[in-house]
Amino acid sequence: MKIVLNDTNEELVNKVIQYGGENIYKCFQCGMCASGCPVAGDTDHKIKRTMHQVLLGLDEQILDKKSIWLCTTCFMCLERCPQNAGPTEVIFALRRISAEKGIIPDAQIEVANNIYHLGHAVTVEKGIKLRDKVGAPVLNTAGSDKKHIDEIQRIINLTKSFKLLKIKKDWKPKGDEVIACD
Amino acid sequence: MTKSRSRKKKKESNDFPKIGVYVCHCGTNIAGSVNIEEVVNYSKTLSNVSIVRDHMYLCSEQGQNLIKDDIQKDGITRVVAACCSPRTHEEIFRKTLNSTDLNKYLYEQVNIRDQCSWPHIKDKENATKKAMTLVKSGVYRAIELEPLEDRKLPVLKSTLVIGGGISGINAALDLARDGYKVYLVEKNPSIGGKMAQLDKTFPTNDCSACILAPMMVDISNNPNVELLTYSEVENVSGHIGNYHIVVRKKQTSVDWNKCNGCGDCSIVCPVKVDNEFNCNMDKRKAIYIQFQQAIPMKAVIDKTKCIKCKLCEKRCQVGAIDITKNDDEYVEFDVGSIIVATGYDLFDPNKKAEYDYDHPNVITSLELERMMCASGPTKGEILRPSDNRTPHTVSFIQCVGSRDEKTNDYCSRICCTYSIKHARLLKEKYPDMDIYIHYIDLRCFGKGYEEYYRMAREKGVKFIRGRISQVDSIGDRLEVSGDDDTLGEQISVIADLVVLAVAMESPKDSKNLANLLNISTDKTGFFKEIHPKLKPVSTDSDGIFIAGACQGPKEIPDAVSQGKAAASAASSLMSKGEIGVEPLFAQVIDEFCAKCRTCESLCTYKAIKYIEDENKIEVDIALCKGCGVCSAACPSSAIKANHFTNSQVRMQILALTGGLK
Missing domain, CATH: 3.30.70.20 (Alpha-Beta Plaits)
Structure with missing residues (x-):
């Protein structure tokens, strides 16, 4: 559908700059970022287009979509960008803005709650049980001691992320059903 | 085979030529599609050829020394070089001959690159055959070559500069400061040209008038400059070193x-x-x-x-x-050289009907420039013409009349950077203004231009890649419809003001001037330089130089450089007060001449005159360009065109039509 550029969000660029993407204006869409991106080939995450959309204030096209969450944050684009426009920083900024609006994919909520309650992004319940069964020594990880988990929870409770990442006190881990972007 | 003959003394050697043939590889330019060895072997079989050599780069010092040594040690009396174009290299090899005792006109160049290896790059076999035929024709012609002496012409130390824009002003000032008399002719009441209409200039944003006006004052104060404004060149006659000029003062x-x-x-x-x-x-x-x-x-x-x-x-x-x-008044004077700096016109946006130039709020970039100027019609305020209110949304449409087969297929070179300039100046004055630049490619190639472009982005100017298909009026406002290449989507901008970056075109009357001066224009109508890289300000009429945008679209720094380059070229022509000119003129052989005067009526350059008192046809060698029309038309072969005599041409035809024997 035809996009009318007048009706766009003029504040988006400023917000991205405020949230860490301060060099976005340097971008003139040469495509270096997109050409080396490891996920662009298989997903809808097109970083060059995202940069341009930010500059035009097309927030609806970015914030409602999953694509900014598909970035693996490998920093390849940031490393190679000839204009030092910091594409990865822009993605981070967009995720912050998005989370603030309450737009955050379930998978990310899952990961955040795993960290909050278990000290891990990915659950290792099955592994712990297996080790116990075969008499292997107990794993010594961030999640293996209640002390560590209390520390993690204290940090998260003090920051905005508790609210932004939708941490639930009564949350139950999904177990070993694979965590990935859906 | 002609050993005994070649031992003879130089003077007699004209009758028994001993030819050296030199085949150049030109790296792989020639050798890539012509079998050099075959050409060398074939050349050895041609009559009067005594030495055949090949070289990777014949024009190198080493290559030229080969020729020199053969002349000095082996008594070569004719040189045939099979290489590139005489346009660029004939003079080089003539100088090689000149450094020996051999007359430089006993040199013949065969172009087996531009006319053979390049066009036939995919057919080596036939390219080789053609190269052999061309060498044969060169050898046959060389047999008939005659030694000639350059003629000397006096050169007046004065210049006519046509056009008082920034390029012409620079040319005039440089020459006047060097002590030459300069006549500066400008059709408008004032000098200054298009630059006088500009507000600020990229990439430094300095005020155009502030940098131009002092130069204009210099012109008016310089006693060597005779300023002829509100005037036009009416007639030009004469030749290099001595042109007679008639100027009409309106x-x-x-x-x-x-x-x-x-x-x-x-x-x-x-x-x-x-x-x-x-x-x-x-x-x-x-x-x-x-x-x-x-x-x-x-x-x-x-x-x-x-x-x-x-x-x-x-x-x-x-x-x-x-x-x-x-x-009108007429002024006449004589000059030794002419510099043409007639500038450019702007493309008429009415020719692109899709951009609705009829709408009051669709303007050209120069109109915006005048608005921006403190001395302009709005005293520097940007007001949309329909209601004199400051626009909120402004769209710049690039390449209007440029890079377009329907209008001008060339790039106008300056529009990208001037639109960026406009956008930046607008953003500085009106920070909340929403500005779009719709481009196909941004060509900001000059020193400091990339940084200039970056600063426009930092100010929030939005750059959209994709040509605008149309502009539709919605009352006072305008819908600009296009495509965004990066988004891969159709877009539109509802703009209050649309600015068309119109192309630079050659001035409408430049064809007339070209005819008057006998210089060429290219297919776009701009004046044509003799060589785009090596002779950028010279024309095919010796003594006439071109500078600035009349040669092609150009920004101010380039126009200034060319003005200075043209001044330097004119100065080096005039400084000695005389010039050696190729003796390629026609000569009448009086005893054969029947005074039919066919030649007189055919001569384009008015170089041939019948002298009634003496019952004689005479060639003015200063005017004659050696084109050979008279010689070809003369029913009794009574006019000889030097260096292109009937026997020389006949031998070439013979060689070219006689097959590879």
């Missing part, structure tokens, strides 16, 4: 010796007409001074608009005005 009806530029006359004048200097966005009077910094600061009566009320005449306190004066 009637101003104002005695410029008396006029003090006070401007009272235009205040009382009741006739209002469109002001061309402000792109017709406001009015001037029928008697007017072109602009505030005009040089000369003199009034002119627009004869087509004057109603002869005589109010100005009565008002003028110095009695400078006489409206009964109607006739």
Whole structure:
């Protein structure tokens, strides 16, 4: 559908700059970022287009979509960008803005709650049980001691992320059903 | 085979030529599609050829020394080089011959690159055959070559500069400072050209008038410059070193010796007409001074608009005005060289109907420039013409009349950077303005231009890649419809003001000037340089140089460079006071001549005249260009075109039609 550029969000660029993407204006869409991106080939995450959309204030096209969450944050684009426009920083900024609006994919909520309650992004319940069964020594990880988990929870409770990442006190881990972007 | 003959003394060697053939590889330019070895072996079989050599780069010092050694040690008396174009390299090899005892006109160049290896790059077998045939024709012609001596022509130390824009001003100033007399002819009442209409100039954003006006003042103060404004070149005759010029000074009806530029006359004048200097966005009077910094600061009566009320005449306190004066004046003078710097015109946006230039809020970039200028029609305020309100959304459409097979297929080179300039200046003045630049490629190639572009992005100017298909009016506003290449989507902008970046075109009357001066134009109408890289300001008429945008679209730094380059070229021509010219002119053999005067009527250059008193046909060798028309037409072969004699041409034809034997 035809996009009318007048009706766009003029504040988006400023917000991205405020949230860490301060060099976005340097971008003139040469495509270096997109050409080396490891996920662009298989997903809808097109970083060059995202940069341009930010500059035009097309927030609806970015914030409602999953694509900014598909970035693996490998920093390849940031490393190679000839204009030092910091594409990865822009993605981070967009995720912050998005989370603030309450737009955050379930998978990310899952990961955040795993960290909050278990000290891990990915659950290792099955592994712990297996080790116990075969008499292997107990794993010594961030999640293996209640002390560590209390520390993690204290940090998260003090920051905005508790609210932004939708941490639930009564949350139950999904177990070993694979965590990935859906 | 001609050993015994070659031992003879140099003078006699003309009768028994001993030819050296030199085949150049030109790296792989020739060797890539011509079998050099076959050409060498074949050349050895040709009559009168005694030495055949090949070389990777014949024009190198080493290659030239090969030729020199053969002349000096082996007594070669004719040189045939099979290599590139004589346009660029004939002079080089003639100099090689000149450094020996051999006359430089005993040299023949065969172009087996531009006319053989390049066009036949995919057919080596036939390219090789063609190269052999071409070498054969060169050898046959070389047999008939005759030694010639350069003629010397006196060169006047004065120059005509046509066009008083930034390029012409620079050329005129450089020459005048070096002591040459300069006649600067400008068709408008004031010098300054298009640059005088600009507000600020990229990439430094310095005020155009502030950097231009002092140079204009320099021109008017320099005693070596004779300023002829409101004038046009009417006729040019003569030749390099001595041109006779007729200039028509259009009637101003104002005695410029008396006029003090006070401007009272235009205040009382009741006739209002469109002001061309402000792109017709406001009015001037029928008697007017072109602009505030005009040089000369003199009034002119627009004869087509004057109603002869005589109010100005009565008002003028110095009695400078006489409206009964109607006739143009003619000025004649002689110069040694000519510099053409006639600049450019802007593309007429009406030719791109899809951009709706009829709408008051669709303007050209020069119109915006005049608006931005503090001395312009809006005193520097940006107001949309429909209601004189400051626009909120402005769209710039690039390449209007450029890179377009339907109008001009070339790139106008300056529009990208000037639109960026406009956008930046607007953002500085009106930070909240929403500005879009719709481009196909951004070509900001000059020194400091990339940084200039980056600063525009940092100011929030939005750059959209994709050509705009149309502009539709929605009342006062305009819908600009296009495509965004990066988004891969159709887009539109509802704009208050649309600015068209119109192309640079050659001035409409440049064809006439080209005819008058006998110089060429290219397919776009711009004047053609002799070589785009090595002779950028020379034309095919010796002694006439081109500078600035009349040669092709150019920004100010390039126009200035070319003005200075043309001045330097003219100066090096004039400094010695004389010049050696190729003796390629026609000669009448009186005893054969029947005085039929066929030649006289055919000569384009008016170089042939019948002298009644002596019953003789005479060739003015200064005017003759050696084209050979007279020689070809003469029924009794009584005119010989030097270096292209009938026997020389006949031998070439014989070689070319006789097959590879």
